[in-house]
Amino acid sequence: MTGTTGAADAVTTPKVAVVFYSATGNVAALAEAVAEGARKEGAEVRVRPVPELAPPQAIASNPRWQTWVDTNPYEQPATLDDLDWADGIALGSPTRFGGPAGQLKEFLDTTGGLWAKGKLIDKVGTAFTSSSTKHGGLESTILAMNNVFYHWGSIVLPLGYSDPAVMESGNPYGGSFVSRKSAAPDEEALAACRVQGARLARISRYVAAGRAGDLE
Numbered sequence: 001m002t003g004t005t006g007a008a009d010a011v012t013t014p015k016v017a018v019v020f021y022s023a024t025g026n027v028a029a030l031a032e033a034v035a036e037g038a039r040k041e042g043a044e045v046r047v048r049p050v051p052e053l054a055p056p057q058a059i060a061s062n063p064r065w066q067t068w069v070d071t072n073p074y075e076q077p078a079t080l081d082d083l084d085w086a087d088g089i090a091l092g093s094p095t096r097f098g099g100p101a102g103q104l105k106e107f108l109d110t111t112g113g114l115w116a117k118g119k120l121i122d123k124v125g126t127a128f129t130s131s132s133t134k135h136g137g138l139e140s141t142i143l144a145m146n147n148v149f150y151h152w153g154s155i156v157l158p159l160g161y162s163d164p165a166v167m168e169s170g171n172p173y174g175g176s177f178v179s180r181k182s183a184a185p186d187e188e189a190l191a192a193c194r195v196q197g198a199r200l201a202r203i204s205r206y207v208a209a210g211r212a213g214d215l216e
């Protein structure tokens with residue numbers, strides 16, 4: 001990088017969108033930790049849940065799901081503009097039969113227009129999840145979300161063993177929480193997600209600076 005003036009001014013504050021689905025709050029807590037890490041690294045952050053699409057009777061069959069729907073603290077749902085706006089995108093979903101939730105997929109399936117215009121090329125993308133069991137599909141879910149980034153032409157950002165926090169929780173693919181007997185993600189899982197958010201902001205800043213012409 002040649003300096004912090006001119007084009008780089010526009011990207012000293014990288015823009016990060018954390019787009020997620022959560023039925024009972026676990027992934028939402030991870031999303032907030034990703035956002036916290038990104039903000040600490042200087043990013044402007046939007047945290048946006050995708051819309052709930054399940055029928056009311058399915059939601060009512062699980063009291064924790066119903067409570068989450070009734071008390072959802074998010075006023076603004078994810079929109080295509082959030083993806084267009086962002087330099088870096090973090091996708092989050094609970095593990096559902098080894099893959100992402102349909103609600104997130106439904107939202108991602110509306111991005112064809114952005115894709116066709118090449119608007120998602122060179123965004124930095126990373127993914128995180130929560131499952132109830134350790135070998136219940138954490139990694140396959142993250143990899144499935146990452147597949148979308150490949151198709152968009154984004155730059156896939158793994159968590160890697162980039163920080164000691166990943167030795168305690170998560171995995172090199174992305175932030176991961178095993179919710180089995182917990183009501184909410186533990187501090188170790190949140191710490192790994194903060195690292196992921198900070199890394200996303202940092203790399204997004206580098207890439208955005210390059211896109212703005214600051215790198216020769």
Ligand SMILES: Cc1cc2nc3c(=O)[nH]c(=O)nc-3n(C[C@H](O)[C@H](O)[C@H](O)COP(=O)(O)O)c2cc1C
Pocket residue numbers: 021022023024025026027028093094095096097098099130131132133134135136137179
């Ligand atoms: C329909 C359904 C499918 C699920 N599939 C899996 C699975 O394949 N593996 C697993 O370990 N947990 C599975 N779970 C559990 C969730 O991934 C887990 O409870 C997660 O922490 C929920 O996150 P949330 O609170 O953000 O919704 C499933 C849950 C539901 C409702």
